Amino acid sequence: MAELKYVAKDFKSDQYVRWCPGCGDHGAINSLQKAMAEVGVAPDKTAVISGIGCSSRLPYYMGTYGFHTIHGRGAAVATGVKVANPDLTVWQITGDGDCLAIGGNHFIHSVRRNIDLNVLLFNNEIYGLTKGQYSPTTVKGFVTKSSPFGTVERPFRPGELTLGARGTFFARCLDVDIKNSVDAMVAAAKHKGTSVVEVLVNCVIFNDGAHDWIASKENRLERTILLKHGEPMLFGKDNDKGLVLDGFTLKTIKLGENGITEKDILVHDAACKDYTLHNLLVNMEGPDMPIAMGVIRCVDEETYDDAVHNQIEQIQAKRKIKTFDELLSSCETWEM
Amino acid sequence: MIDTNKIEEREHVVVKFSGDSGDGMQLTGTLFSNLSAILGNEISTFPDYPSEIRAPQGTLGGVSGFQVHVGSSRVYTPGDDADVMVVMNPAALKVNAKGIKKGGIIIFDVDSFQPSDIQKAGFTTENPFKELKLSETIQLVPTPLTSMTKASLEGFGLDFKAVLRSKNMFALGLICFLFDRSVDQAIHFLEEKFKKKETILKANVKVLVDGYNYAQNIDASIAKFQVKKSHSIEKGKYTIISGNKSAAWGLIAASQKSELPLFLGSYPITPATDILHELALRKDLGVITLQAEDEIAGVCTAIGASFAGNLAATCTSGPGLALKSEAIGLAVMAELPLVVIDVMRSGPSTGMPTKTEQTDLLQALYGRNGESPAVVMAASTPDNCFQYAYMACKIALEHMTPVILLSDAFIGNGSSLWKLPKLAELPEIKPNYVKPEMKGEAKVTTRDEISKVRYWSVPGMEGFAHRNGGLEKEYVKGGIATDPKNHQKMVDARQAKVNNIANYIPDVKVEGAVDADLLVIGWGGTHGHLISAINSLKKEGKKVALAHFNYINPLPKNTEEVIRKYKKVIVCELNNGQFASFLRSKVTGVDFEQYSKVEGQPFTVLELKERFNKILEAL
Numbered sequence: 026m027a028e029l030k031y032v033a034k035d036f037k038s039d040q041y042v043r044w045c046p047g048c049g050d051h052g053a054i055n056s057l058q059k060a061m062a063e064v065g066v067a068p069d070k071t072a073v074i075s076g077i078g079c080s081s082r083l084p085y086y087m088g089t090y091g092f093h094t095i096h097g098r099g100a101a102v103a104t105g106v107k108v109a110n111p112d113l114t115v116w117q118i119t120g121d122g123d124c125l126a127i128g129g130n131h132f133i134h135s136v137r138r139n140i141d142l143n144v145l146l147f148n149n150e151i152y153g154l155t156k157g158q159y160s161p162t163t164v165k166g167f168v169t170k171s172s173p174f175g176t177v178e179r180p181f182r183p184g185e186l187t188l189g190a191r192g193t194f195f196a197r198c199l200d201v202d203i204k205n206s207v208d209a210m211v212a213a214a215k216h217k218g219t220s221v222v223e224v225l226v227n228c229v230i231f232n233d234g235a236h237d238w239i240a241s242k243e244n245r246l247e248r249t250i251l252l253k254h255g256e257p258m259l260f261g262k263d264n265d266k267g268l269v270l271d272g273f274t275l276k277t278i279k280l281g282e283n284g285i286t287e288k289d290i291l292v293h294d295a296a297c298k299d300y301t302l303h304n305l306l307v308n309m310e311g312p313d314m315p316i317a318m319g320v321i322r323c324v325d326e327e328t329y330d331d332a333v334h335n336q337i338e339q340i341q342a343k344r345k346i347k348t349f350d351e352l353l354s355s356c357e358t359w360e361m
Numbered sequence: 362m363i364d365t366n367k368i369e370e371r372e373h374v375v376v377k378f379s380g381d382s383g384d385g386m387q388l389t390g391t392l393f394s395n396l397s398a399i400l401g402n403e404i405s406t407f408p409d410y411p412s413e414i415r416a417p418q419g420t421l422g423g424v425s426g427f428q429v430h431v432g433s434s435r436v437y438t439p440g441d442d443a444d445v446m447v448v449m450n451p452a453a454l455k456v457n458a459k460g461i462k463k464g465g466i467i468i469f470d471v472d473s474f475q476p477s478d479i480q481k482a483g484f485t486t487e488n489p490f491k492e493l494k495l496s497e498t499i500q501l502v503p504t505p506l507t508s509m510t511k512a513s514l515e516g517f518g519l520d521f522k523a524v525l526r527s528k529n530m531f532a533l534g535l536i537c538f539l540f541d542r543s544v545d546q547a548i549h550f551l552e553e554k555f556k557k558k559e560t561i562l563k564a565n566v567k568v569l570v571d572g573y574n575y576a577q578n579i580d581a582s583i584a585k586f587q588v589k590k591s592h593s594i595e596k597g598k599y600t601i602i603s604g605n606k607s608a609a610w611g612l613i614a615a616s617q618k619s620e621l622p623l624f625l626g627s628y629p630i631t632p633a634t635d636i637l638h639e640l641a642l643r644k645d646l647g648v649i650t651l652q653a654e655d656e657i658a659g660v661c662t663a664i665g666a667s668f669a670g671n672l673a674a675t676c677t678s679g680p681g682l683a684l685k686s687e688a689i690g691l692a693v694m695a696e697l698p699l700v701v702i703d704v705m706r707s708g709p710s711t712g713m714p715t716k717t718e719q720t721d722l723l724q725a726l727y728g729r730n731g732e733s734p735a736v737v738m739a740a741s742t743p744d745n746c747f748q749y750a751y752m753a754c755k756i757a758l759e760h761m762t763p764v765i766l767l768s769d770a771f772i773g774n775g776s777s778l779w780k781l782p783k784l785a786e787l788p789e790i791k792p793n794y795v796k797p798e799m800k801g802e803a804k805v806t807t808r809d810e811i812s813k814v815r816y817w818s819v820p821g822m823e824g825f826a827h828r829n830g831g832l833e834k835e836y837v838k839g840g841i842a843t844d845p846k847n848h849q850k851m852v853d854a855r856q857a858k859v860n861n862i863a864n865y866i867p868d869v870k871v872e873g874a875v876d877a878d879l880l881v882i883g884w885g886g887t888h889g890h891l892i893s894a895i896n897s898l899k900k901e902g903k904k905v906a907l908a909h910f911n912y913i914n915p916l917p918k919n920t921e922e923v924i925r926k927y928k929k930v931i932v933c934e935l936n937n938g939q940f941a942s943f944l945r946s947k948v949t950g951v952d953f954e955q956y957s958k959v960e961g962q963p964f965t966v967l968e969l970k971e972r973f974n975k976i977l978e979a980l
């Protein structure tokens with residue numbers, strides 16, 4: 026392996042990190058800084074843009090260019106940054122409230138346009154900074170300060186929303202699983218287009234244990250499946266469980282039972298344009314199904330920023346007007 | 362019908378074309394204006410159109426008009442009332458009946474004045490002219506526009522609708538004859554417009570020529586008008602430009618002068634969208650336009666582009682400015698250059714989207730949370746939207762601040778002659794960049810201690826990485842800070858930075874009779890009407906002065922001195938006194954009288970004169 030130009034420390038700022046002790050965001054930022062070192066883009070050529078919320082404080086702790094904007098609008102600001110200067114690597118940090126409630130419109134449109142952004146969606150299923158109200162991803166019936174008798178609304182599934190907005194990249198990782206988080210973030214950075222990484226993070230104060238189902242290493246092996254492009258969808262401690270298609274749905278089976286062999290198991294194709302299977306994967310839930318982790322979808326499509334600049338180049342090659350003075354001479358004029 | 366021997370020379374003539382919104386009145390009016398300008402007349406135009414794209418035919422709601430004021434001396438407004446009016450149906454007559462001068466001429470399509478048409482326009486009798494009690498001095502010229510157009514296009518193979526749509530050209534031909542303009546130049550314009558639609562082009566040209574010949578061949582007793590070349594205008598190369606187009610071009614000029622790419626993030630809204638259209642065309646000059654998913658994203662993408670080092674702008678109207686206010690506050694806090702063009706329309710809420718007003722001033726000045734000073738400027742004519750858009754960019758870049766430029770539906774859609782500028786002659790634009798020796802040292806808050814302008818570094822610059830944002834920052838180190846004294850210091854620095862801009866803008870000029878007792882104060886798009894009223898009073902031997910403002914926050918340095926010189930001061934604006942109340946907070950102890958109008962229409966010169974005369978009599 027070639028020596029890396031940067032180490033994680035190069036992406037740290039001098040600011041004291043103010044998240045609560047034990048907050049999942051600590052793990053997420055570590056993964057991000059490691060991923061940035063691995064990707065190897067200089068801190069000076071990297072911009073980290075956020076909205077408002079606990080997760081959105083992240084840019085202050087980065088040694089890159091950073092912009093902590095206003096609630097929900099990170100996607101729009103990041104869009105402007107990337108389109109204005111496509112040479113920059115742009116990360117957008119957001120949370121389940123910032124991204125999917127107040128910022129839902131900007132989120133789906135940045136995904137639809139396929140702006141070349143790396144979006145880290147820290148999903149803790151709660152509003153932390155305003156001290157504990159339900160968010161658009163909070164499970165139905167959950168009791169919070171603003172839902173003392175349990176929520177009555179259905180949550181969003183970020184993966185499903187990304188695919189519905191014609192997303193070209195979706196990955197999922199867990200705050201405490203640094204290795205797989207780094208892999209997912211590196212893959213996101215390498216993908217050209219809007220890469221959405223749902224980082225499942227724990228809020229120790231207001232929603233502690235939201236991801237407990239998969240938090241311990243042992244449970245993770247049994248209850249999640251790490252998807253890898255081109256490999257069979259196997260999981261479990263002994264790697265003996267797998268996914269098959271059963272009619273219109275996915276089913277978990279055990280190798281060896283009913284004569285099932287590895288050949289019967291689905292092979293992951295993250296690059297498949299049709300997202301039908303990706304959608305089944307992102308929506309899998311326990312206890313019957315494992316939770317899908319890793320890169321679930323990664324499809325090549327022209328990015329908006331490329332399209333904008335390509336169109337400008339094409340027009341400039343064809344047209345005669347190159348300067349403001351030439352623009353003036355192109356209009357109907359007369360001497361008075 | 363027209364007596365070719367009788368020629369009446371006029372210094373000024375106002376012509377209005379009015380019909381259904383599908384009758385092509387905007388095109389007819391534009392062509393006639395262009396013809397006049399090319400012949401050396403001064404012009405000012407105003408399109409008055411409904412927000413319904415195609416209201417039911419022949420109804421009052423669907424009437425679309427285009428007024429042009431043609432002159433052989435200075436023309437400042439599209440004129441109050443029309444000398445000549447072309448009306449395509451009874452609804453157009455009804456809507457415009459009050460806007461025709463005594464002794465004026467109404468040319469109407471007699472084919473569209475059938476009993477059913479008259480009824481549709483809400484008339485209760487058979488004679489709409491009588492019913493409207495039009496002055497008997499008005500000359501009526503019935504013309505069979507529809508049937509003559511049909512006859513003209515017989516055998517052309519056009520469908521009925523296409524034939525009907527061509528009748529505007531018959532009217533234009535007729536007007537060309539009446540004003541002694543050759544149709545050749547009009548044909549030239551049509552060739553440009555219908556380059557790719559050969560049949561439509563041929564049909565339009567045929568009807569235009571037939572309209573001209575028709576006027577020549579029949580005899581009647583109205584005179585031909587002659588409006589001679591203007592000699593009061595500065596010599597040079599001219600074109601006709603609308604306010605929205607000239608604002609867009611001002612941004613382009615500033616982009617080239619500052620050597621920064623131009624980025625416009627915008628969401629369509631009447632009456633500002635033409636700025637987006639105009640800039641979207643200019644890919645040849647590298648302009649990036651992003652039609653965002655909403656108004657908020659429009660300004661936020663622009664703020665992102667500014668953070669990334671572009672010259673960034675957004676354009677909108679009142680409701681959009683309201684949606685953008687939180688983001689403009691972010692630009693204030695992050696001290697980023699940003700140009701917001703608000704082409705004001707009638708409000709509140711959706712209001713009357715196509716009608717003009719000056720009711721967003723206080724929103725522009727104060728419509729944000731926190732102590733949030735931004736620069737506010739206003740253009741006053743279609744052509745100077747260029748100059749003020751350019752200056753808005755210059756101020757934003759050199760002083761690291763959002764600038765809100767107020768235009769309005771009247772000057773944004775209206776057009777006037779524009780003397781072509783030369784880029785080389787426009788003032789330099791020097792953005793306040795970090796200096797190389799600051800590398801590794803500059804913080805996000807590092808600023809010039811005199812001007813309080815923050816130094817600008819953008820992503821990609823090595824050794825200047827920093828974190829910006831909406832949270833309060835520590836004055837020296839730029840980190841997040843909640844210290845009470847520090848907050849006061851930062852609030853004061855941002856305010857001082859904006860106040861300091863007063864040192865870079867011109868003094869407000871006093872026009873008219875400087876030694877008058879009455880000072881009229883105006884701002885923005887009302888300049889044409891105010892100066893016309895004042896010039897007209899001057900001809901009558903009366904003394905009135907005008908101080909018209911283009912820079913509002915900060916105000917020009919001589920504002921107080923000018924205002925205190927006069928015995929009586931009246932602030933005229935198309936709102937209920939917003940600038941007056943702002944002035945009261947800046948220049949205390951002066952009795953500012955107000956002349957306010959909130960009808961969705963510009964002032965008329967006549968009503969202004971009446972008011973000023975009353976004051977003069979009482980002095």
